[in-house]
Amino acid sequence: MAPRVRLAVVLAALALACVLPFFLSGFRLFQFTQVWIYAIAILGLNMLTGFNGQISLGHGAFYAIGGYTAAILLSHFGVPYGWTIPAAALVCFVAGFLFGLPALRLEGLYLALATLSLALALPQVLKYFEHWTGGSMGLVLAKPEAPFGLPLDPDQWLYYVALAVLALLFWLAANLLGGRVGRAIVAIRDNPIAAQAMGIHTALYKSLTFGVSSAYTGVAGALSAIAIAYVSPDSFSVFLSITLLIGSVIGGLASIQGAIYGAFFIQFVPNWAQEISKAAPWAIFGVFLILFTYFMPHGIAGALRWLQARMAKARGAKPVS
Amino acid sequence: MEIFIQQVVAGLATGSIYAALALALVMIYEATDVVNFAQGEMAMFATYVCWTLLNAGMPYWAAFFATLAIAFAGGIVIERVVIRPVENAPILTIVIVTIGLLVIFNSLAGWIYSYVQKPFPSPFPKEPIRIGGIVFGAHALGQIAVTLVVLLCIWLFFRFTPLGLAMRAAAQNPVSSRLAGIRVGWMLALGWGLAAMFGAVAGIMVAPVLFLDPNMMGGVQIYAFAAATLGGFTSPLGAVVGGLIVGVVENLVGTYVKFIGTELKLTVALAIIIGVLLVKPSGLFGRAVVRRV
Numbered sequence: 001m002a003p004r005v006r007l008a009v010v011l012a013a014l015a016l017a018c019v020l021p022f023f024l025s026g027f028r029l030f031q032f033t034q035v036w037i038y039a040i041a042i043l044g045l046n047m048l049t050g051f052n053g054q055i056s057l058g059h060g061a062f063y064a065i066g067g068y069t070a071a072i073l074l075s076h077f078g079v080p081y082g083w084t085i086p087a088a089a090l091v092c093f094v095a096g097f098l099f100g101l102p103a104l105r106l107e108g109l110y111l112a113l114a115t116l117s118l119a120l121a122l123p124q125v126l127k128y129f130e131h132w133t134g135g136s137m138g139l140v141l142a143k144p145e146a147p148f149g150l151p152l153d154p155d156q157w158l159y160y161v162a163l164a165v166l167a168l169l170f171w172l173a174a175n176l177l178g179g180r181v182g183r184a185i186v187a188i189r190d191n192p193i194a195a196q197a198m199g200i201h202t203a204l205y206k207s208l209t210f211g212v213s214s215a216y217t218g219v220a221g222a223l224s225a226i227a228i229a230y231v232s233p234d235s236f237s238v239f240l241s242i243t244l245l246i247g248s249v250i251g252g253l254a255s256i257q258g259a260i261y262g263a264f265f266i267q268f269v270p271n272w273a274q275e276i277s278k279a280a281p282w283a284i285f286g287v288f289l290i291l292f293t294y295f296m297p298h299g300i301a302g303a304l305r306w307l308q309a310r311m312a313k314a315r316g317a318k319p320v321s
Numbered sequence: 322m323e324i325f326i327q328q329v330v331a332g333l334a335t336g337s338i339y340a341a342l343a344l345a346l347v348m349i350y351e352a353t354d355v356v357n358f359a360q361g362e363m364a365m366f367a368t369y370v371c372w373t374l375l376n377a378g379m380p381y382w383a384a385f386f387a388t389l390a391i392a393f394a395g396g397i398v399i400e401r402v403v404i405r406p407v408e409n410a411p412i413l414t415i416v417i418v419t420i421g422l423l424v425i426f427n428s429l430a431g432w433i434y435s436y437v438q439k440p441f442p443s444p445f446p447k448e449p450i451r452i453g454g455i456v457f458g459a460h461a462l463g464q465i466a467v468t469l470v471v472l473l474c475i476w477l478f479f480r481f482t483p484l485g486l487a488m489r490a491a492a493q494n495p496v497s498s499r500l501a502g503i504r505v506g507w508m509l510a511l512g513w514g515l516a517a518m519f520g521a522v523a524g525i526m527v528a529p530v531l532f533l534d535p536n537m538m539g540g541v542q543i544y545a546f547a548a549a550t551l552g553g554f555t556s557p558l559g560a561v562v563g564g565l566i567v568g569v570v571e572n573l574v575g576t577y578v579k580f581i582g583t584e585l586k587l588t589v590a591l592a593i594i595i596g597v598l599l600v601k602p603s604g605l606f607g608r609a610v611v612r613r614v
Contacts, residue, residue, distance in 0.1 A: 053413070055412070055416055057420065102599050105598065105599060108416075112356070112358075113356060113546055113594065114591075116358065116546075117543050120540075120543045120591075121587040124587045125585065238539065242420060242423075242424060245420065246424075249417055279431035282431075283424075283425055285428075286428065287421070289417060289418075289424065290403065290417075290418055290421040290422070
């Protein structure tokens with residue numbers, strides 16, 4: 001797609017997203033808020049696993065850390081909720097960076113193992129520090145009102161907050177991954193030794209990617225804590241991490257826009273599947289996960305790219321990228 | 322002292338479960354370079370199969386061996402159908418496929434058997450056994466015995482039968498084995514079958530203690546990971562020793578280190594995994610991976 005066409009498509013989608021609150025209400029709108037939040041989290045995972053090639057099966061842990069950072073700042077310290085989001089980003093960046101340092105020595109499977117264990121162990125830790133986290137009861141928060149006397153109810157306001165954060169973070173990610181840094185990150189995935197030989201500081205880039213990726217997922221966690229107005233250890237079980245991975249695979253691992261398709265998938269498919277049985281969403285998730293890895297390894301984003309290339313070819317134009 | 326010995330034996334009992342599941346992980350890793358993240362869930366599902374057979378009125382040991390046979394066949398089918406197409410794919414792809422299996426087994430169990438916890442019978446007497454004035458749970462001792470018997474069988478199989486030799490050869494050097502006339506693909510499938518069988522043993526032995534539910538094996542699996550990591554993913558002996566060590570450490574830490582207790586048990590496993598990977602990534606008995614640049 002030509003850059004101008006792409007810009008037009010992005011702006012049109014954004015405009016559509018902006019008018020959505022005037023047509024949907026209550027629970028439906030909340031679902032879309034959750035889609036934008038998931039998209040941010042999945043984008044974080046895509047950076048790490050898709051672009052940098054470090055497998056994380058435990059990104060739900062950083063989602064939880066972000067959520068609890070926001071919740072603790074809100075309920076124990078009365079910090080204005082707007083500040084809790086950058087705070088969550090910072091805390092998760094540090095947490096991810098620190099986890100990324102030992103992870104440097106772990107490759108492929110071992111990293112998957114370590115991150116999965118992290119996701120399995122974290123809910124217990126959250127329950128343990130009861131004084132701060134409220135134990136298994138969790139923390140109940142108040143929903144923020146729209147500022148400046150805007151005629152929006154809290155759900156509509158939070159929708160716009162999530163959408164704005166999403167737009168900002170996607171713009172940042174597109175710039176980061178499209179430039180010199182992004183090429184270094186991908187080079188490390190494709191051939192770490194050659195990347196090092198070209199003068200890329202592999203260790204630094206890998207742990208920084210881990211940090212940035214966790215920060216993205218942490219911001220999503222913080223937004224979700226504010227939007228749901230509640231955090232509890234059981235909402236951050238290992239299945240959250242697997243859900244994020246599924247979204248990432250379905251949308252397209254090494255893709256920025258893929259994060260949005262993946263987010264739609266993990267938000268809406270379970271809703272439909274739930275009508276069959278309580279266990280059906282996960283059965284469907286699992287089957288989709290395996291089928292996608294066999295037949296559509298680049299996810300929905302990859303399929304769309306392929307379609308565009310086909311259409312461009314049919315029109316006799318030279319395909320771009 | 323009495324408490325100490327009791328805790329060590331209890332640790333060996335849980336450790337034998339970890340050892341069986343870790344051995345399953347190691348078998349698959351040795352044969353196909355895959356860590357099967359669905360191993361615990363496959364074991365859980367096999368335990369449900371056993372529960373169904375028991376409910377249909379089968380005697381305990383008949384149901385036990387029938388379940389092992391079903392698990393063995395199931396493992397082979399999974400390798401043939403699901404794993405084989407991605408055999409040579411990047412690690413990430415294989416990890417994702419096993420995660421898919423994990424999710425499918427977990428939800429299938431929930432779908433068929435519901436998420437309600439079920440009691441599971443133990444074949445061993447309820448009365449505790451006294452040895453030298455110290456009281457031990459009969460199930461704990463039985464659990465250790467069953468695992469030891471299984472280990473002995475598997476050692477005999479790999480050491481003294483032609484099929485065992487062929488399987489070891491296929492895992493170590495697939496190309497030469499193929500030239501020597503070994504059907505490598507089938508050997509790998511057999512490896513998956515055996516691994517599923519060990520998992521089933523672990524599941525059936527742990528179910529009377531933990532109660533049967535679809536999420537029963539989550540905690541067990543992370544300890545089995547810790548055991549396999551500690552012993553080395555390339556060493557079956559290491560997996561067993563690692564499992565026993567991890568079981569004993571878990572129990573002793575739970576008893577004697579007050580601030581950890583039982584509430585941070587999973588964190589202990591995480592600490593073991595990350596600690597071992599940092600200090601000695603190949604584990605106690607594994608061989609270090611040497612890579613050609």
